[in-house]
Amino acid sequence: MVRKVARHFLPLVGLCYIVLYLDRLNIGFAALTMNDELGISATMFGFVAGVYFWSYTLCEPVSNWVLSRVGARIWISRIMATWGLVTIGTALVQGATSLAVMRFLLGVAEAGFSPGMLYFVSCWFPHARRGMAMSWVVTFICLSGLGTPMMTHMHGLDGFLGLSGWRWIFVLTGIPAVLLALACYRRLRNTPAEADFLSAAERVWLTRTLEEEARGVDGNEKHSFRAGLAEPRVLLLVAVFICVTFSLNGYQLWTAQIFKSFGMSTTEVGWVAAIPPLLAVGPMLWWMRHSDRTDERGWHFCVAAAVAMVGFGVAAVSLSTPAVAVAGFCVAGIGLYTSMAVFISIPASFLTGAALAAGFGVVNGMGNLGGYFGPQVAGWIKDATGGYGLAIGAFGAAMAVAAVLILGLKKATPRPEVTL
Template identity: 60%
Template sequence: MSAKNATSARSAISESAVLKKVTRRLLPFIGICYIILYLDRTNIGVAALQMNDELAISASAFGFAAGVYFWSYTLCEPFSNYILTRIGTRVWISRIMITWGLVTIATAAVSNEFWLIIARVLLGFAEAGFSPGMLYFVSRWFPAARRGVAMSWIVSFICLSGLLTPLLTGILDSFDGLGGLSGWRWLFILTGIPAVAMGIIFYAVIRNTPREAKFLEPAEREWLQGVIDQEDAQNAHTAHNFSAGIRAARVWVLISVFICVTFSLNGLQIWFPQMLAALGFPSPAIGWVAALPSLVAIVPMVLWNRHSDKTGERPGHFVAAACVAALGFAVAALTVHTPAVAVAAFCVAAIGIYSAMAVFITMPSSFLAGAALAAGFGLINGLGNIGGYLGPQVTGWIKDLTGEFSAAILVFGGAMALAAVITGLLWRSTRNTTKRASVEA
């Protein structure tokens, strides 16, 4: 679409009205998919309250089983996103959701540590590509200036998934013994079914690009598709092909940052129910308290991301949020014998880590476009999720070694501080390069 035609289309429609239509149509639906995703990622942490004793799994073995899923996930992530660029989001995300739901349901049948590990590896294969694929999908529907708000919607729904933690803990007790199955087995069954159902609905509802959107008027489709195409074309400083996203130096720096983020986030999510049990919270209260940090994080995270959109600045916003997370974890580690203070500190850490994540996922689109952006998302999310394995595993090692969680929580804070330092150095290097280019020009 030419610049002249885009300008003409813009004059005939309300830009805000179009983006509101897209927001109402897509983001709540995508958000529900993310809630189901995080149910799938956190159910093992709740299941462990019963499962570990029944299957005689140690803390280290549980940490390995919880985190090994990220091995296969990491291995398949870039390739999965490559397939997505070839066959489209609609087909590929539907396939991902249906297969991960089936694997989750099958996990209810495991009988020992070995088969739990196999199930987790298969889950990683099944789920690989979902998050980067969805982030790429959002970039195909929202102009750059609105992506921060769109991404904050996604992270808000991730936070809201914490509301379902009390439901998960309730399943352990309410369904325990039903049909001769333990509560933790029912937990896997009941969290796998929604993924299969939503995968089918996704295929029926979603379209790949604005050009295919029947809920928009022809002029609205033309304008929105034109804006996205123009922004891709105007990124003259980078190539658009898939291999360019893999070769980009900044992508590899962001991988190291994301390793730190997923280390802390997944370590906390997987072990938080057991941390609360160690703090002395009774089983019925654990689900509600476990949901608190992510719920408290929603409003600050949205406001912080809106400020990032308004200023057009990303790295500095990430650094500030990551420092807040590091501080929260440090205080939590030092106050583990004072439950109320520790939970408040975990809330501060959650505000920081979720705000940092919401800003982080907008950063690749500032220097990548088209298939290169899909490659970048896939590589960052894939290799970056090495931290998703290390966080639960290292926490298990530390718990077995020390008998408590305080040192592991302190490591979470150190990882977020390191993420802030790396991003700060990247930010400074990029600014210096831009200044030199301006002087030379």
């Protein structure tokens, strides 16, 4: 029955995440020619790439409150349609100011999608299978790396219909979001009770199982939206996620330009940039299966974060040897994406119901502030030093801090039935 649920929902959820990350990363690959055409410096690029996370953070809790009221089906469909239209509109920008405005609007439009989807998955999968379900979500995020060669090839459309190649990147990555919005409205269901693809007995069993698990997690006081906002452990998770997104978004948004500095062609940049996330898929799935079987999250996160730290450290000191640096980024990618897969399964360990929606919203919203500081700090360092070494080292240091904070979260969760 759980496999039936997975087959029904996860392919669509995965496609949505692929498009989500393409629309987050498209600016990094557009920058290969956009920055020169619009006269954007490294510091300014870091700002316009990261300003998206400010509006995302401001709107995230409100968006998730609406989702908890109207349901995932309607709200996620709305989110995807609006972010797709904003992405397409970004092709019309004429300078750094208008680009920053469109990135800000993208954050407003997209706010609520990722925590909304994670909340949706948590509402359909029992605890014993939730970690693997979450890992499949991150698997599709990794598979979005297959889109990087496509985005670099879009530069070849330069001049078609009078548009620069980088403008076509925004148009062609925005259209799928609008189309998937329609698919989500047709396919998604808010609760197992609405699942017309399950038998009556399966709907009853899944509903009862999820309700019993919810009662056993932390008591009824953790079901309200307000309780999720006030939960101290949520604030600690925010700090952890700031570190993770600092490294993840800083790395993702600067990858194309870092690899370009190795002397690679635009096409080569796209293919090489796809390698680290794709290599992460196998180790991540294996590690998450192990986490589910042992019912442990904290140490699994710490080990993955340590792998990311080592990988970034190798890349930072090996920029003069591109092959070694790329190998370091591959190791960092394995640790980074695996730690994220473990991390997103943690809130459901101590929150349920509307509180879980609130917790996901706060963690993902406020935590994504790191997504602003990562690209911005990398831009500052690049302009100040002329290189990327210290910025990459900072990505590794942030993952080390995240691991330490997770150990603090384990100590802050004394109940034996809640295993992080």
